[in-house]
Amino acid sequence: MSELFANISPALPIIIAGLIAAVVPNNLVRKVLALGAPVVAGLCWYSLDIGHYGVVEFGGFTLETLRYDGLSRIWSLIFIIAAFLNGIYGLHEKDRVTDAAGLIYAGGALGAVFAGDLMTLFLFWEVTAISSVFLIWSARNKAATKAGLRYLAIHVLSGVLLLTGAVIHASETGSWAFEHIGLDTLGGFLIFIAFGIKCAFPFLHNWLQDAYPKATVVGTVILSAFTTKMAVYALARGFAGEDSLIYIGAIMTIFPVFFAVVENDLRKVLSYSLNNQLGFMVVGIGIGTELAINGAAAHAFVHILYKGLLFMSMGAVLMRVGTVKASELGGLFKSMPATAVFCLVGSASISAFPLFSGFVAKSMILAAVAQDGHWLVWLALVFASAGVLEHSGIKIPFFAFFSHDRGHRVREAPVNMLMAMGLGALLCIYLGVNYGKLYDLLPFQNAIYQPYTFDHVVGQMQLLIGAIFAFALLLKIGAYPEEKRSVNLDTDWLYRRFGDGLARWAWLMIDRLSAAAGNAWGRLMSGIGGRLYQVFSPMGALSRDIPSGMLAIWTSALLAIVLIIAYFSA
Amino acid sequence: MSQKPSKKDDLIHPLARPFLWLEADWFKASLVWVFGLLTVGLAAIDFVHHRHEYLEFAQMPGFYALFGFGSFVLAVMGGWFIIRRFLGRDENYWDGEAGDE
Numbered sequence: 001m002s003e004l005f006a007n008i009s010p011a012l013p014i015i016i017a018g019l020i021a022a023v024v025p026n027n028l029v030r031k032v033l034a035l036g037a038p039v040v041a042g043l044c045w046y047s048l049d050i051g052h053y054g055v056v057e058f059g060g061f062t063l064e065t066l067r068y069d070g071l072s073r074i075w076s077l078i079f080i081i082a083a084f085l086n087g088i089y090g091l092h093e094k095d096r097v098t099d100a101a102g103l104i105y106a107g108g109a110l111g112a113v114f115a116g117d118l119m120t121l122f123l124f125w126e127v128t129a130i131s132s133v134f135l136i137w138s139a140r141n142k143a144a145t146k147a148g149l150r151y152l153a154i155h156v157l158s159g160v161l162l163l164t165g166a167v168i169h170a171s172e173t174g175s176w177a178f179e180h181i182g183l184d185t186l187g188g189f190l191i192f193i194a195f196g197i198k199c200a201f202p203f204l205h206n207w208l209q210d211a212y213p214k215a216t217v218v219g220t221v222i223l224s225a226f227t228t229k230m231a232v233y234a235l236a237r238g239f240a241g242e243d244s245l246i247y248i249g250a251i252m253t254i255f256p257v258f259f260a261v262v263e264n265d266l267r268k269v270l271s272y273s274l275n276n277q278l279g280f281m282v283v284g285i286g287i288g289t290e291l292a293i294n295g296a297a298a299h300a301f302v303h304i305l306y307k308g309l310l311f312m313s314m315g316a317v318l319m320r321v322g323t324v325k326a327s328e329l330g331g332l333f334k335s336m337p338a339t340a341v342f343c344l345v346g347s348a349s350i351s352a353f354p355l356f357s358g359f360v361a362k363s364m365i366l367a368a369v370a371q372d373g374h375w376l377v378w379l380a381l382v383f384a385s386a387g388v389l390e391h392s393g394i395k396i397p398f399f400a401f402f403s404h405d406r407g408h409r410v411r412e413a414p415v416n417m418l419m420a421m422g423l424g425a426l427l428c429i430y431l432g433v434n435y436g437k438l439y440d441l442l443p444f445q446n447a448i449y450q451p452y453t454f455d456h457v458v459g460q461m462q463l464l465i466g467a468i469f470a471f472a473l474l475l476k477i478g479a480y481p482e483e484k485r486s487v488n489l490d491t492d493w494l495y496r497r498f499g500d501g502l503a504r505w506a507w508l509m510i511d512r513l514s515a516a517a518g519n520a521w522g523r524l525m526s527g528i529g530g531r532l533y534q535v536f537s538p539m540g541a542l543s544r545d546i547p548s549g550m551l552a553i554w555t556s557a558l559l560a561i562v563l564i565i566a567y568f569s570a
Numbered sequence: 571m572s573q574k575p576s577k578k579d580d581l582i583h584p585l586a587r588p589f590l591w592l593e594a595d596w597f598k599a600s601l602v603w604v605f606g607l608l609t610v611g612l613a614a615i616d617f618v619h620h621r622h623e624y625l626e627f628a629q630m631p632g633f634y635a636l637f638g639f640g641s642f643v644l645a646v647m648g649g650w651f652i653i654r655r656f657l658g659r660d661e662n663y664w665d666g667e668a669g670d671e
Contacts, residue, residue, distance in 0.1 A: 143664075261649025262658065331593070337586040370624035378625060382634075386641035402592065409581035455621045459634045462612045466638030469605035474646060476602045481650040487664065489657040496664070 007053045009066045010041035010076055011110035011124075014083060018103030018131070021096065030099040031091055037103055038084035041110070045080055048073075052116060061176065063123075064116025070443030071297070075113045075233045077441065078301045079106060081427075082225035082308060089312055089420035090218040101134035102222045109226035113233055117176045118166035118191075121234070125162055125198075126559075128227060129155035135219030136211050144214040150495070151211040155227075158197040160559045165190030181238035192239060198231035199282065200275050202251045206492040208275060209259075213267035213324075217315035220267060224274060224311045225304050232281045232300055241288025246369075249286055250380040252279025257387030259490065264483055266314050266324040266396055270307070273350070273392045276384055277303050283381065284365040287372050290444035295364030297442055302357035302431055306349035309424035310396060313343035316413035316421070317400055326395070326483035331405025339413045340401040342421035349428040351393035351464060352385065357428045359460065360435035360451040367449065386467045393464075394471055399483060609635050 017037030021030045050073075054066030068076075083106040090098065108127030115121035129152065136148035169187025170176045181188045193204075200208045208228070212220050239245060256272035256279075263269045277299070284296030316339045317332060318324045333340040345356070352358035362385070369378045412418070431438045435451060474480040514521055582590070591597055613632030623629045 257645045258649040258653050261646055262654040264661075333589065333592070334582045334586045337583050337589070367624065370628075375625050375627075382637055383641040383644070386638050387645045389638075390642055390645050405593065412583060454619070455623070458612060458615050458619070459621060459623075459628075462609070462616075462632070462634035463638035465605060465608045465612055466635035467642040469602070469609045470639045470642035470646075472602040472605050474643065476599075480646060481654065485661040486654070486658050487661055488653055489659060489663075 005040070005044040005047040007048070007066070008044045009054050009111065009114055010044040010048075010080060011065075011107045011114060013037050013040040013044065013107075014103050014110060015107030015127075018100050018105075018107055021103055022100035025096065027094045030096065031087075034087035034090065034099055034103060035084065038080050038087060038106075041080045041083070045076055054114075061119045062117070063120045065111065065120055066114045067116035067178075068114065071233070071236060071293075072113050074297050074301055074441040074443065075229070076110055078229075078304050079110050079113065079226065082106070082304050085308060085420050085424055086218070086222045086225065088416055088423070089221055089315075091416035092414045093216075093218050095138055095216070095218075097134050098138045098216060098218055098222075101131045101138070102218070104131040105135065105222065105226060109230045112230050115178055118162075118169065118178050119176055121178050122159065122163050122166060125194075125230075126156075126159045128230065129159055132223060132227060135223055136215045138216045138219055139214060141214075147211045147214040150492075151207050154197060154207045156559050158194045161190045161197070162194035163559070165192075165194060178237060180240065183239070183242060183244070188238075192242075195231050195234045195238065196248075198227055199235060200228055200231075200252070200278055201248055201282075202255060203491050205252075205256075205275055206490045209268050209271040209490060210492050212271045212274075213265050217319050221308055221311045221315055224270075224307050228274065228278055229300050229304060232278060232285070232296065235282065236285045236293060236296060240285050240293060242286055245282050245286030246374060246377055247286075249279045249282030249284075250377045252276065252282055253384035254279075254380055254387070257384060257391065259488060260387075260391035260395070262481055262486075262488060264325050264327055264486060266326055266329070266400060267311065267318070269326075269391050269395060270310055270314060273310075273388065274307055276388060276391075277307065277350070279384065280362055280365050280381065283369060283377060287365075287368050287374075289368055289372065290447035291364060291371070291449060292368035294439075294442040294444050294447050294449070295361065295366075295368055298361035298364055298438055299358075301438060301441070302349065302361045302428070305424055305427050305431075306346045306357060309342060309346035309421055309428065310350065310392060312417065312421045312424065313339050313346060314396070314400070316417050319417075320410040320413065321408050324400070325485065326399040327485050329400045329406060329408070330403040331401070332408060332410075333401040334405070335408060335410045336401070336412050338418055339421065340397065342418075342425045343397045343401065345425040345428050347393045347397050349432065351389040352460060353464060354432075354452070354457050354460060355429065356432040357438075359432055360438065363451055363456060363460070364449050382463065386463060389464055389467045390471070394468070609639070 014037045017033040021033050024030055024033075048068045050069055052064060052067050054064065056063045056065060083103070086102060086106070090102065093099075105128055108124045108131055111124035112121055112128065115124060133148045133152045133155075136144050136151055138144075165187045166176065167187070169181065169185060169191060172185045172187055181191055183189055183192055197204045197207075212223050215223055235245065253276050256276040260269045260272040260276070263272060281296040281299050281303075284292040284299065314324050316336065317329065320336065321329065321332070323329070349356040349358045352362050366378060366381055366385075369381060413421070439449070471480070613635040616631035616633075621629055627633070
């Protein structure tokens with residue numbers, strides 16, 4: 001049995017299932033594919049031995065499509081589990097686009113995790129970008145369409161930077177291998193920014209809070225699992241131990257806390273929370289020790305589960321009530337008690353209560369930071385831990401299921417949604433109790449960590465109970481901000497208002513200028529065309545150094561055109 | 571979609587009925603006392619048991635309880651007085667795109 005699946009990339013069955021789902025009109029067949037493909041991928045994963053497989057010659061490149069080592073092992077497993085849970089969660093939905101896009105997206109993320117070279121990484125990087133946007137567009141409303149275009153533009157930009165950086169990096173180092181890259185070269189810097197966009201670095205983050213809450217109920221759950229964690233994996237592979245990541249990550253943990261406190265859309269609150277959690281992982285990668293990388297990997301693993309669980313619970317609320325605005329919700333535990341319990345499990349896990357999965361993962365990063373002597377960053381992370389409790393541990397369940405009863409009397413979530421949430425909740429508790437199973441998957445088995453010490457349990461309970469006491473006190477004295485229908489400006493203002501206005505003005509000026517200078521412009525373009533031919537043609541200067549430089553440059557140019565079109569369309 | 575809002579007891583899920591006391595006034599009023607006492611109790615453990623930490627200042631008795639309380643208040647006040655005051659806008663600011671319904 002195991003030989004049947006030996007050395008087959010787990011990405012393959014999921015992508016193939018997605019392509020089939022795209023053309024199959026029968027809903028039942030698509031649902032069988034949605035559940036069956038992750039199972040087959042799981043069997044492929046189980047049959048793999050540590051090593052390098054799937055080497056393919058393509059367009060002058062040697063693509064390594066299946067690198068299976070300690071790092072890709074844990075990431076690929078959680079992606080497969082997430083794809084399976086998402087498949088269950090979406091069983092009730094009859095939407096061919098979501099079914100197909102969800103599978104291709106999950107397969108693309110798996111392919112990126114297994115990529116042994118930068119060109120393979122780029123190909124799967126783009127597969128995830130293009131397939132995932134359909135999960136946003138599937139909401140089929142004006143806001144989702146516009147947000148999807150903005151999302152696509154930003155993610156294509158990430159792809160352009162990755163490819164350009166990879167070309168330069170390859171020319172500088174003579175290798176396309178996806179190993180440690182570092183920030184010593186221009187190519188490395190561009191790749192770093194490309195990863196940073198997908199990882200939602202500060203000022204590059206707002207695509208996440210813009211797009212995720214506008215996707216479909218199922219789409220948001222799927223989106224929450226893959227893109228950002230794929231980027232975290234890429235950072236762990238290419239930039240482990242990079243000091244700047246420590247500070248970038250620390251900022252990522254802090255600023256979303258303040259936005260989440262006053263955000264009214266609970267799926268947007270979870271998107272800020274996701275940003276905050278990514279910060280912990282980025283700090284771990286920046287520290288770069290074995291314990292820190294283990295912590296980042298463990299945190300990514302459990303985070304996908306509990307964040308997915310929280311998005312699932314809010315998706316169920318959105319489906320039944322028609323809104324996830326905190327100002328419109330409350331008292332839903334009377335109608336959706338099982339969903340409320342699963343949400344509370346997710347909240348306890350993300351808040352890192354003992355016996356829940358977050359407790360055994362996040363503390364590894366904090367310990368690694370403290371061991372490394374970064375006391376200020378450590379304080380930032382402890383502050384952010386209290387912040388996590390505020391927005392994901394208390395605000396989400398409190399305003400949705402408790403607080404003021406708004407009189408919504410709705411049905412409990414569909415059985416398939418409850419099953420997916422139940423399995424997710426079970427895993428959150430199982431990994432929090434039987435943490436050895438999680439630690440066995442970590443890339444560095446020599447970095448031993450013991451989460452359940454008396455000191456750690458007491459310290460963590462002090463932090464959490466002290467924060468809950470603050471919440472209860474602020475609520476009692478009326479010093480907790482009421483939920484109100486509003487939006488908060490973020491960095492998206494720069495391109496949705498300022499940039500948009502600037503671009504429209506510039507476009508108008510260029511239009512007038514080009515009309516006035518018609519013939520001169522034509523001659524200029526002709527001259528530039530000739531120069532470009534001399535540089536980029538098969539006999540051109542760039543093609544001499546890199547066999548496929550022409551292909552890569554043209555791909556960059558085409559992607560840049562797509563980026564510009566998508567930006568102005570939004 | 572939501573049914574017509576109603577508070578009739580017969581529409582409450584059977585599994586939720588044993589937990590309706592969660593909405594009782596006595597329960598809500600007691601929360602601040604319960605968590606206050608728990609916080610003090612957990613902090614008091616540090617006076618009888620010396621916690622070992624990588625960073626010396628974190629060994630101060632009640633450090634995490636104080637830091638958790640202070641961080642929570644700072645997060646709430648920061649969000650309220652900075653983000654909402656300076657960056658908060660009407661829900662229809664983005665051409666009415668904020669709706670999820």
